[in-house]
Amino acid sequence: MRPRPTRPTAALHSGKLGIVEVVLLGDSHLARIRRALPRISANAINAAVGGATAADVLTQARAHLPTTNAIAVLSIGTNDARRGTRPEECRELVKALVAELACPWIYVRPPLTEHAVWGNAIASLRPDHLIDTPALLAPLGARAIASDGVHLTGSAYELLLPEICTALSVV
Numbered sequence: 001m002r003p004r005p006t007r008p009t010a011a012l013h014s015g016k017l018g019i020v021e022v023v024l025l026g027d028s029h030l031a032r033i034r035r036a037l038p039r040i041s042a043n044a045i046n047a048a049v050g051g052a053t054a055a056d057v058l059t060q061a062r063a064h065l066p067t068t069n070a071i072a073v074l075s076i077g078t079n080d081a082r083r084g085t086r087p088e089e090c091r092e093l094v095k096a097l098v099a100e101l102a103c104p105w106i107y108v109r110p111p112l113t114e115h116a117v118w119g120n121a122i123a124s125l126r127p128d129h130l131i132d133t134p135a136l137l138a139p140l141g142a143r144a145i146a147s148d149g150v151h152l153t154g155s156a157y158e159l160l161l162p163e164i165c166t167a168l169s170v171v
Contacts, residue, residue, distance in 0.1 A: 021045065022168060025060045025097075026075035027052045029108060029133075029152055039161050040073075041168065053079045054093035054122075061097055071171055072101060073164060074127075075108040077118035078150065087121035094122050104128035104171040106164070111137055111144065111152060129167040136163055 022041040024030040028050035037044050047064035049056065054076050065072060074097075080090040098105065107127035109119035113134050123130055137144035137156050144156040152160065 020168075021066050021070045022073060023061070023065050023070055024048045024073050024075075025057050025064075026108075027077075027079055028150075029075040029078065029111065030073065032151065033157070033161070036157065036161055040164050048075065051079055052076065053083065053085060054090040054097075055085075057094065058097045058100065061101065065101070065103065068102070070103040071168060072103055072105040073108065073167075074105055074122075075110075077110040077122055078112065078115055081110065081112075081115040081118045082150075085118075087117045090118050091121035091124065095125055098125055106131065106167045106171060108160070108164070109133045111156070112150070128171045131160070131163050131167060133160065136160065 020041070020043065022044040024033065024044065024046045026048045028048070030048035031046065031050045031052070033040065033046060037046055045064050047060045049060070052060070057074065057076055061072065074094070076094065077090060105127050106129040107122055108131045109123065110116070111133040116134070136159055140155055140159070144153060145151070146153050
């Protein structure tokens with residue numbers, strides 16, 4: 001069963017956009033943000049789903065992004081790498097998403113360095129802000145990744161969440 005989007009009650013205010021809805025798109029690296037979602041924005045929707053690939057994000061965006069005053073936060077590439085999707089194909093799928101977005105977008109690179117090729121392919125689309133997750137989590141070393149070898153630990157989210165908030169404030 002897919003998790004339902006989480007929608008807190010207050011609003012993020014941006015000088016440029018007024019009240020902004022933040023929509024998390026992509027894979028489990030964002031989908032696992034539930035209780036901490038208000039730390040990112042009290043006016044946020046978590047449309048990310050564990051296991052999602054680049055082929056899934058356009059559907060997520062169409063279902064959950066409003067037409068105005070939104071910022072998309074995207075984490076994608078890990079499952080594409082694990083399933084053997086070519087980085088170029090992943091890039092083209094995200095390029096289709098970006099072409100349809102009517103809002104700024106923030107890209108959260110895959111945290112594992114072995115997935116850097118997929119992250120680089122998507123980053124080449126020039127997001128409005130790029131979060132270099134491997135560099136951000138480097139001080140944690142092995143403590144950044146859970147025992148399953150894929151997902152982030154609580155300590156990793158303690159570094160990632162403030163970085164997303166910073167990105168939202170400058171987009």
